[in-house]
Amino acid sequence: MQYQRFGNKVVARLDKGEEVxxxxxxxxxxxxxxxxxxxxxxxxxxxxxxxxxxxxxxYHDQIFENSYEAAPISGNISxxxxxxxxxxxxxxxxxxxxxxxxxxxxxxxxxxxxxxxDIIEGGVEREFSGEVGLNLLNFK
Amino acid sequence: MQYQRFGNKVVARLDKGEEVxxxxxxxxxxxxxxxxxxxxxxxxxxxxxxxxxxxxxxYHDQIFENSYEAAPISGNISxxxxxxxxxxxxxxxxxxxxxxxxxxxxxxxxxxxxxxxDIIEGGVEREFSGEVGLNLLNFK
Amino acid sequence: MQYQRFGNKVVARLDKGEEVxxxxxxxxxxxxxxxxxxxxxxxxxxxxxxxxxxxxxxYHDQIFENSYEAAPISGNISxxxxxxxxxxxxxxxxxxxxxxxxxxxxxxxxxxxxxxxDIIEGGVEREFSGEVGLNLLNFK
Numbered sequence: 020m021q022y023q024r025f026g027n028k029v030v031a032r033l034d035k036g037e038e039v040x041x042x043x044x045x046x047x048x049x050x051x052x053x054x055x056x057x058x059x060x061x062x063x064x065x066x067x068x069x070x071x072x073x074x075x076x077x078y079h080d081q082i083f084e085n086s087y088e089a090a091p092i093s094g095n096i097s098x099x100x101x102x103x104x105x106x107x108x109x110x111x112x113x114x115x116x117x118x119x120x121x122x123x124x125x126x127x128x129x130x131x132x133x134x135x136x137d138i139i140e141g142g143v144e145r146e147f148s149g150e151v152g153l154n155l156l157n158f159k
Numbered sequence: 160m161q162y163q164r165f166g167n168k169v170v171a172r173l174d175k176g177e178e179v180x181x182x183x184x185x186x187x188x189x190x191x192x193x194x195x196x197x198x199x200x201x202x203x204x205x206x207x208x209x210x211x212x213x214x215x216x217x218y219h220d221q222i223f224e225n226s227y228e229a230a231p232i233s234g235n236i237s238x239x240x241x242x243x244x245x246x247x248x249x250x251x252x253x254x255x256x257x258x259x260x261x262x263x264x265x266x267x268x269x270x271x272x273x274x275x276x277d278i279i280e281g282g283v284e285r286e287f288s289g290e291v292g293l294n295l296l297n298f299k
Numbered sequence: 300m301q302y303q304r305f306g307n308k309v310v311a312r313l314d315k316g317e318e319v320x321x322x323x324x325x326x327x328x329x330x331x332x333x334x335x336x337x338x339x340x341x342x343x344x345x346x347x348x349x350x351x352x353x354x355x356x357x358y359h360d361q362i363f364e365n366s367y368e369a370a371p372i373s374g375n376i377s378x379x380x381x382x383x384x385x386x387x388x389x390x391x392x393x394x395x396x397x398x399x400x401x402x403x404x405x406x407x408x409x410x411x412x413x414x415x416x417d418i419i420e421g422g423v424e425r426e427f428s429g430e431v432g433l434n435l436l437n438f439k
Binding site: 021022023025026028030032035058060062064086088089090091093110111112113114116117118120129130131133135137 | 361
Binding site: 246248277281 | 301302303305306308310312315338340342344366368369370371373390391392393394396397398400409410411413415417
C-alpha cells in the first residue's frame with residue numbers, strides 16, 4: 020500500500036496480494052482514523068462475500084476466486100471496543116461483465132485498488148444487537 | 160433511526176421496518192439539509208426498483224420482496240418546489256450473490272442501513288423537463 | 300452539461316448525448332481539478348465496459364447499446380503527464396434490473412447523469428507499471 024493524507028481525505032493505493040480489510044484497517048490505525056466513509060475501485064480476487072438472512076439471523080458465505088472489477092467497494096469505518104471496525108459492501112463485475120454483490124468479508128487485490136477515505140471528525144461506537152443479529156452503529 | 164451530525168457530515172442508522180426514502184427525507188427536514196450526496200450500505204427488502212426508458216419516457220417498476228445487501232445505495236439530495244427531493248439508485252446483492260440495480264423507488268430496511276450524508280453548502284432546484292421526461296437538476 | 304461549484308464540491312448534470320468521460324474531463328480542466336472522488340447516478344447507453352485480466356494483463360471490452368441505470372458510476376480524478384486522468388467504474392442496471400459492472404471505458408448519457416465531485420486539495424500523479432500492466436497512482 021501507498022497512501023497520502025490531504026486534510027480529512029486519504030487517497031490510498033492497495034497493491035496486488037494485499038488483503039483489502041486488513042490493509043485499510045492498518046491504514047486507519049496508523050492515521051488514527053475513528054470515523055470515515057470509504058469508496059474504492061479496482062480489482063480483487065479470492066473474494067469472500069456474505070449474505071445475511073435477517074429472518075434466521077444466519078450468514079451464508081461464498082468465495083469467488085476469479086478477479087472481479089470493484090464497482091465499487093463502499094462502506095464506513097467506525098469503532099467497536101476501541102478497535103477499528105470496517106464495514107464494507109462490494110459490487111463486482113466479472114469477466115463476462117455479470118455482477119455479484121454482498122457484504123465484503125475478505126478479498127485480495129488482484130491488480131490495484133484505489134480508495135478514498137473521507138474522514139469525519141468524531142466517533143461512533145458499535146454494539147451487538149441480539150434483536151437484529153448484527154453489530155450496529157450506536158449513537159448513545 | 161438514530162443519527163449524529165458532525166459538521167457537514169451526518170452518519171445515520173436506519174432501522175428494521177423503516178422505509179428508506181421517507182426516513183432520509185425526514186432527517187433532511189430536521190437538519191435543514193438542502194444539498195448533499197448520500198452513500199449507504201446495509202440490507203433492504205420489499206424494494207421497488209424503477210427502470211426508465213429514455214426513448215418512450217416510460218417507467219417500468221418491479222418489487223423485490225426478499226432481503227438484499229445494498230452495495231451501495233447512492234445518490235443525492237436537492238430541492239424541488241422548496242421540498243426535499245431525494246434521488247437514489249441501488250445496487251443490490253441477493254441470497255445467491257446475484258446483483259440487481261436500478262432507480263430506488265422505495266425499500267424497507269430489513270436489518271440495518273448505514274448512511275453517510277455529505278452536506279454541500281448551497282442549493283440546487285429541480286425542474287421537470289418535458290424533453291427528457293424527468294425532474295432534472297437545474298442550475299439557473 | 301450544467302454544473303455549479305460549491306467550495307470543494309461540484310454538482311454536475313450531464314445531458315443526453317454527452318460522453319461521460321470527456322464531459323467530466325472538460326469540467327476538471329475548466330475548474331482546474333487535480334484530485335477528486337466522483338460519484339454519479341443517472342442513465343447511460345452505448346456503454347463500453349472493460350474487464351482486465353491481471354494474469355494475462357490483457358483487456359476484454361464489450362459495448363452495451365441499451366440504456367442502463369447507473370448505480371453508481373464511481374471513481375477518481377488524478378493526473379498523468381500533467382493531464383486530467385479519470386478512472387471510473389460502473390454498476391449498471393438494465394431493463395430487467397439485471398446488473399452488469401466493470402471499468403468504464405466510455406458511455407453516452409441517455410437521460411441525465413448527476414455527478415458529485417469531491418475535490419481534494421493536493422495532487423497525485425499516475426505512472427505505468429509494467430509489473431501490473433496498468434497506470435497506477437504514484438505517491439512518490
